[in-house]
Amino acid sequence: MERNELYPIFLKVHQLDILIIGGGEVALEKLTFLLKSSPNAKVTLIALEFSNEILDLVKAYNVLTIQQSYSSNILHKQHLVIAATNNREVNKEIYEDAKKRQLLINVADTPDLCDFYLGGIVTKGNVKIAISTNGKSPTTAKRLRQFFEEVIPDDINKLVSNLNIYRKTIQGDFQEKVNTLNKITETLISK
DSSP: OOOOOOOOOOOOGGGSEEEEEOOSHHHHHHHHHHHHHOTTOEEEEEESOOOHHHHHHHHHTTEEEEESOOOGGGGTTOSEEEEOOSOHHHHHHHHHHHHHTTOEEEETTOGGGOSOOOOEEEEETTEEEEEOOTTSOHHHHHHHHHHHHHHSOTTHHHHHHHHHHHHTTOOSOHHHHHHHHHHHHGGGTOO
16 A cells, blocks of 8 residues: 655745746746745745736735746755746756755656645644645645535634643643643544
8 A cells, every 4th residue: 555655844934935936827826825824935936927816926925026037046045946837848957956956846746856745734723734645636635625624613723722821831741741731632532
């Protein structure tokens, strides 16, 4: 049986420099996904032309646009790169340049050229759940996201906030605190 061996990680993208190369539909999808999850992300977009939808997002968020063709020097001081052009050869070049610089890269719709995938995300207050199908079925990830959006109560953030306040009052060593919180939260999954 196949197994998803991806390691889920939540990045503070407002502290990272993210570069998206492309100005069309695919770049719009990647930018929208990123800003929906992390509205304060530091994003630079580079392309010869940008769609009107991208330009609308640029106005609404802190997104820098550079109107030029791709050049490897644009990768300087970037942390994360997303290649979202409609040219496979350019995307491959971006991938190779990013790998030379040891940058994390996602080449849209090309799983073999990705260090990471942008999976489905469910956010309710401080609760965020990431969903991955290992790049195999974005539609399944979408359906799972819809399922979790329905079953997670809207007031989950109140519970999380209250538990955080209570957590600060618990005495004892780390394991005692974990045991206490586990006992309190076990009712969340009991039937």
